[in-house]
Amino acid sequence: xxxxxxxxxxxxxxxxxxxxxxxxxxxxxxxxxxxxxxxxxxxxxxxxxxxxxxxxxxxxxxxxxxxxxxxxxxxxxxxxxxxxxxxxxxxxxxxxxxxxxxxxxxxxxxxxxxxxxxxxxxxx
Numbered sequence: 741x742x743x744x745x746x747x748x749x750x751x752x753x754x755x756x757x758x759x760x761x762x763x764x765x766x767x768x769x770x771x772x773x774x775x776x777x778x779x780x781x782x783x784x785x786x787x788x789x790x791x792x793x794x795x796x797x798x799x800x801x802x803x804x805x806x807x808x809x810x811x812x813x814x815x816x817x818x819x820x821x822x823x824x825x826x827x828x829x830x831x832x833x834x835x836x837x838x839x840x841x842x843x844x845x846x847x848x849x850x851x852x853x854x855x856x857x858x859x860x861x862x863x864x
Contacts (some may be wrong), residue, residue, distance in 0.1 A: 761796065769794045769801060770808050 761769075773783075773790045780786040784798075787805065791798040809815035818826070 765794075766804055767808075769796065770804050773801065773805055 769790060772794075773786050776786045776790060777783055780789060783805075784802070787802050788798045791801045794801070806815060806817075807820060810817040811819050811821075
C-alpha cells in the first residue's frame with residue numbers, strides 16, 4: 741500500500757486513492773448535513789451539497805449519516821457496537837468450529853491407530 745499524504749492506494753489494484761478522514765472530521769460533516777437538512781428540499785440534496793463542500797463521496801456520507809442515525813436510535817437497525825460484538829462472536833464461533841473439527845479428526849485417527857495396534861497383537 742502506498743500513502744500519498746492522507747490518500748492511500750493499493751499498488752496492485754489500480755484503484756483511485758481513497759481519502760482517510762479523522763473521526764472528528766467525519767462527525768463534523770455528518771453534523772453539518774443534519775444542520776443543513778432544513779435548507780434543502782430532500783435529505784439527499786443536503787448530503788450532495790455537503791459532500792461537494794467536504795470533498796467526499798455522497799454515498800459515503802449517506803452511509804455515515806445512516807450509521808449515526810442508527811446509533812442514536814433514530815433509525816431501525818443494528819447499532820455499531822452491537823454489530824462489532826456480533827462479528828467478534830461469529831469469529832469466535834468459527835475458531836471453535838475449526839478446533840472442534842481438528843479434535844474430531846485427531847480422535848478418529850488415534851482410534852483407528854489403536855484399533856490397528858489391537859488387531860495386530862490380538863489376532864487368533
